Structures are given as structure tokens and as C-alpha cells.
Amino acid sequence: MGDGPVTDGLAIETHGLSKHFGQQAAVDSVDLAVPHGTVFGFLGPNGSGKTTTIRMLLGLAAASAGTVNLLGREMPDNLHEVLPRVGALVEGPAFYPFLSGAANLHRLDSASPHTVPGTRKARVQRALERVGLEHAAGKRVHAYSLGMKQRLGIANALLSPRELLVLDEPTNGLDPQGTREVRNLVRSLAHQGTTIFVSSHLLAEVDQMCTHAAVMSAGKLVAQGPLTELRQAGSTRLRLVTPDGGAAREVLGRLGLVPEPPDPGLQAQPDGETIAVVLETAAQQAAVLPEDVVRHLVQAGVRVRGFAVERESLEDRFVALTGEGFDVAQ
Known part of the structure; x- marks a missing residue:
């Protein structure tokens, strides 16, 4: 041997x-x-x-x-x-x-x-x-x-x-x-x-x-x-609430961001529509800073009534990798 x-x-x-x-x-x-x-x-x-x-x-x-x-x-x-x-x-x-x-x-x-x-x-x-x-x-x-x-x-x-x-x-x-x-x-x-x-x-x-x-x-x-x-490898979603949907999409487009299609199941909100952008890769997440997105929107006159950053959890990441659920507690 x-x-x-x-x-x-x-x-x-x-x-x-x-x-x-x-x-x-x-x-x-x-x-x-x-x-x-x-x-x-x-x-x-x-x-x-x-x-x-x-x-x-x-x-x-x-x-x-x-x-x-x-x-x-x-x-x-x-x-x-x-x-x-x-x-x-x-x-x-x-x-x-x-x-x-x-x-x-x-x-x-x-x-x-x-x-x-x-x-x-x-x-x-x-x-x-x-x-x-x-x-x-x-x-x-x-x-x-x-x-x-x-x-x-x-x-x-x-x-x-x-x-x-x-x-x-x-x-x-x-x-x-x-x-x-x-x-x-x-x-x-x-x-x-x-x-x-x-x-x-x-x-x-x-x-x-x-x-x-x-x-x-x-x-x-x-x-x-x-x-x-592994935690950082998941996607990040930027969620914007604005009454100026058309102008917001133009700004996002200039930044190279493609909003998700509107969810037909969502009811109209008093503050305007919700626009979501998904950053799939770590390179995208590093290149697109949420504060910069908000700054460009405000400079273009878009009224920002809400803005949230939703990061994929470790559980979401693993479920996406396997297509199956994991037990998360004893």
C-alpha cells in the first residue's frame, strides 16, 4: 500500500x-x-x-x-x-x-x-x-x-x-x-x-x-x-413604491436595471405602484448600491414613497439549489 x-x-x-x-x-x-x-x-x-x-x-x-x-x-x-x-x-x-x-x-x-x-x-x-x-x-x-x-x-x-x-x-x-x-x-x-x-x-x-x-x-x-x-450568493430584490411609475422605469433602465413584470394580483396602493428589480449575481449586487438608485430617482424628480432591500435568506438559497425544503428547527 x-x-x-x-x-x-x-x-x-x-x-x-x-x-x-x-x-x-x-x-x-x-x-x-x-x-x-x-x-x-x-x-x-x-x-x-x-x-x-x-x-x-x-x-x-x-x-x-x-x-x-x-x-x-x-x-x-x-x-x-x-x-x-x-x-x-x-x-x-x-x-x-x-x-x-x-x-x-x-x-x-x-x-x-x-x-x-x-x-x-x-x-x-x-x-x-x-x-x-x-x-x-x-x-x-x-x-x-x-x-x-x-x-x-x-x-x-x-x-x-x-x-x-x-x-x-x-x-x-x-x-x-x-x-x-x-x-x-x-x-x-x-x-x-x-x-x-x-x-x-x-x-x-x-x-x-x-x-x-x-x-x-x-x-x-x-x-x-x-x-x-453561500449567504451572499443569493439574489437581492430592490422594491420601490412610487406614483411615478413611468419615470421610475426610465431611470432604472438608464442604470441598466430591468424591473420585474407588474404583479396583476396586487391591488393599487394609495402611495402608487410597486416596482421590483432583482439583482441575481454578486457582481450586480456589488455594482448597484441601493442608495445610488434612490439618489438617481430623486434627482430625476421621481417621488419615492417607499424603498426596501430584500436579501435572499440562507433557507431561500438552499431551497433554490435543491428544489426541496429543509427543516429549520428541531
Whole structure:
């Protein structure tokens, strides 16, 4: 087995990653680029191919085509070298129900050839404390709530120091307090230098937790990058209310702006008609300043009775990319 190429700056990199089940493409030519040290949200509606992609990243499923590099090493050729540096919670945790939380972690830790037995007890205790389960360490897992099992699964992923943590729907079943605890835990790990890859269908979770994101839809990657850039990539609508519609359209035309067709469903307003202009691209938004539009209108004698700037929300942007809705709350 070769070492594979080292990829500077990226904790996860895929090229043309695909997975087919018969004639159906569950994952279709995905090119992921996850920078080191980021909290990277892997966002998409349920069934969009997120978990299948994660299973291929971790060597749990064979890819039909494409390549995977994890922590600078080609997968799955370097599986045994890379996976000890990766913690993962995929498709929900599975534990021995009649053992306690602490006993489960002891057994899982002892199964790894890379751990030191002499420090096991302290490491288990620290992992339980980090996820807020120290009070339930001696309780049998069958008595745990779903949220407690989720946190125990994250504790298992944190038993040893990790360079990369992969979490598939980590807040499933958590109440709002548990969700905040996981969010704070992820942030603290990121501050310590761990790269966090979080798969979720919850837009609010990604929006509050992540620095970067990728969006999946029907097995395809439709967008990725810093979250700030994804927010800015949406359209902006300028909405003008004026009794001087004809003159306003002339001014907008001179500025290179094309108003939307009037909405026949809108009733006439006392202050005049509403004229809307959509700026689709970031270049348009940078070139057209709302205050300049108002200044040109006023200088031309157009009476401006109302003016609003409506920016596309992150939810609107993702729905436009996927054609499907996202859950925006727990």
C-alpha cells in the first residue's frame, strides 16, 4: 500500500466520488474540499446521499468510482493509518444495552489496538464529562434517552485525540438544551484544531455551528464554500413604491436595471405602484448600491414613497439549489 498524495490544506478531498446501486446513482460525481480546522456542514434533505458519502469517506462502503483523500492520505489504501486519527458517529450509536455508559466506553476503547490501557479509566471519564454524561456514567444504556445515546456516541468518538471528527446527524433526538451542548462541544473542539464534518438536514444547525458548508441534492453536490459566501450568493430584490411609475422605469433602465413584470394580483396602493428589480449575481449586487438608485430617482424628480432591500435568506438559497425544503428547527 502506498502513502498516496498529501493534500495541503484539506482534511477531506474527493474527486468524482460516486456510488451506484444498480442503475440508481445514490452519489453522483461528488468533489468535496474540506479545509483543515473548519466546522464543515454537509447539508441536504433526507435521502440526498449524505450518509452514503460519509460511509465511502470512512471506508465503510466501496465507491463505484472516484477517489477519496482523508487527512492527506488516499483511502481506502491507508485505512489503518488514517482511521485512528478520525472519530466518527454514523447512523446513530449502537451499544450494549445492559451495560452502563462507562462500561460501554471501556469495552469500545479496549477493542482498539492503538489505546493505552493504563489511561483508559481517565480517558473514559473525561469523554463522559465533555458530553455532559458524567452523572449517568453508571446507568445502564437501555435506560438512556435517545439524546443521551447520541451524546454517548460522541463520547466514544472522543476517547482519543482526533484530527478529524465526522458526525452524521449528531443532534437527532436531542432537546434544545442537548442541541446547544453539542453545538458548544463542536465549537470547543474546533478551537482546539480538530476539523469537524457535520452532516445534517437541519438548516439552523448548520447556520449556527459551521464555518463552511456543502449542499447535496439527489446525490449531486450543488454548492460548497465558506458559509459567508453561500449567504451572499443569493439574489437581492430592490422594491420601490412610487406614483411615478413611468419615470421610475426610465431611470432604472438608464442604470441598466430591468424591473420585474407588474404583479396583476396586487391591488393599487394609495402611495402608487410597486416596482421590483432583482439583482441575481454578486457582481450586480456589488455594482448597484441601493442608495445610488434612490439618489438617481430623486434627482430625476421621481417621488419615492417607499424603498426596501430584500436579501435572499440562507433557507431561500438552499431551497433554490435543491428544489426541496429543509427543516429549520428541531
